[in-house]
Each structure stands twice: as C-alpha cells, then as structure tokens.
Amino acid sequence: MKILPYHPSVLAQAQLVDLINYCQNTEAHLAIKMAEQADIFAIPQVYQQSGGNFWIAQDAQQIVGCIALLPLDAHTGVLKKFFTYPPYRGQPVRLGAQLFDQLLNFAQQHDFTRLVLDTPAAETRSHTFYEHHGFRRITPNELAVAYSYPDRHSWLYELQL
Structure with a gap:
C-alpha cells in the first residue's frame, strides 16, 4: 500500500471517479453526479497549486482511497474527498x-491551524471517525470563513491544530 500525492493520468482519473462514485452513490445512496464535482477533473489546479494537496492510496496499481486538503485562507483548510473502499476501512489496514x-x-507542516469539513448528516460512520480524531461539530455561523459547500443536510466539523 502506498499513499502518494495525486499525479494526473487517464487511469488515475478513471479509478478516482470509480472510487468516489462507489462511496457516494452505490454505498451511501447520495445521488451526487460527477458533474457537480468539477474539482475532481482539475485536481492540480484546485488543490495542489493553491497550497493544498490531494493524496491517493494505491494497492498494487489500483486506487483504493483518497483525501484532499483545500486551503480557504492562510490558516484554515478544508478536508475534502475522503473516501476508501470498504475492505480497507478499520482493522487491520x-x-x-x-x-x-x-x-x-501536511497541514501542520504548512502552518494550518484549523481544519473544517462538511459531511452529509446521514453518514454516521464518517461522524464517528471525525469525532474520534478530535473534530467537533459546529454551526454554519461558527465556520467564520467563506466556504461554499453542497448542503445535503450537511453537518460541519472543525479541528483546531
């Protein structure tokens, strides 16, 4: 298993779309179209050239997970596109x-002091993960930065670093 910064290729793009579609739509039944996620088709520009990053996890040559950091300002980053296939969740992987x-x-090395994220209210497995890792649920008023997120009955979380 390797975790690497995303590098554009047709194969990587296709595998990433498959992973995200599976997690959002097949598994979680969120009915989110890839057309609503233009960032996935411009990862270097959206994430990597803005001071953030996008990582993929590969098992052999297959992408099995991903996560991204999108800077909002000099100190706040958004945790985005956090997906893994089910066999790679929990123990032992x-x-x-x-x-x-x-x-x-990466966030600590680049002087971010706060991470925020949005997640659908129905995704209780995700809530458990975030809360276990120190995130606390916040209101939109507590977000205190301009961040456009798709409100699908979303819960907002923050982590002070």
Missing part, C-alpha cells in the same frame, strides 16, 4: 487513519 495522518502532517 486502517486506511482512513493513514490518509488522515498524511493530511494532518
């Missing part, structure tokens, strides 16, 4: 924790 550690280390 703990891919979610590995991906989150990669993002957290």
Whole structure:
C-alpha cells in the first residue's frame, strides 16, 4: 500500500471517479453526479497549486482511497474527498487513519491551524471517525470563513491544530 500525492493520468482519473462514485452513490445512496464535482477533473489546479494537496492510496496499481486538503485562507483548510473502499476501512489496514495522518502532517507542516469539513448528516460512520480524531461539530455561523459547500443536510466539523 502506498499513499502518494495525486499525479494526473487517464487511469488515475478513471479509478478516482470509480472510487468516489462507489462511496457516494452505490454505498451511501447520495445521488451526487460527477458533474457537480468539477474539482475532481482539475485536481492540480484546485488543490495542489493553491497550497493544498490531494493524496491517493494505491494497492498494487489500483486506487483504493483518497483525501484532499483545500486551503480557504492562510490558516484554515478544508478536508475534502475522503473516501476508501470498504475492505480497507478499520482493522487491520486502517486506511482512513493513514490518509488522515498524511493530511494532518501536511497541514501542520504548512502552518494550518484549523481544519473544517462538511459531511452529509446521514453518514454516521464518517461522524464517528471525525469525532474520534478530535473534530467537533459546529454551526454554519461558527465556520467564520467563506466556504461554499453542497448542503445535503450537511453537518460541519472543525479541528483546531
């Protein structure tokens, strides 16, 4: 298993779309179209050239997980596109924790002091992960930065670093 910064290729793009579609639509039944997620088709410009990053986890040559950090300002970043296929969740692989550690280390090395995220209210498995890792639920008023998120009965979380 390798966790690497995203590098554009047709194969990587296709595998990433498959992973996100599976997690959002097949598994969670959120009915989110890829057309609503233009960032996935411009990862270097949206994430990597803005001072953030986008990581993929590969098992052999297959993308099995991803996570991204999108800067909002000099000190606040948004945790985005955090997905793993089910066999890689929890013990013994703990891919979610590995991906989150990669993002957290990057955020701390780049002087971010706060992470925020949005997640659908129905995604209780995600809520458990975030709360276990120190995030606390906040209101939109507590967000205190301009961040356009797709409100699908979303819950907002923050982590002070």
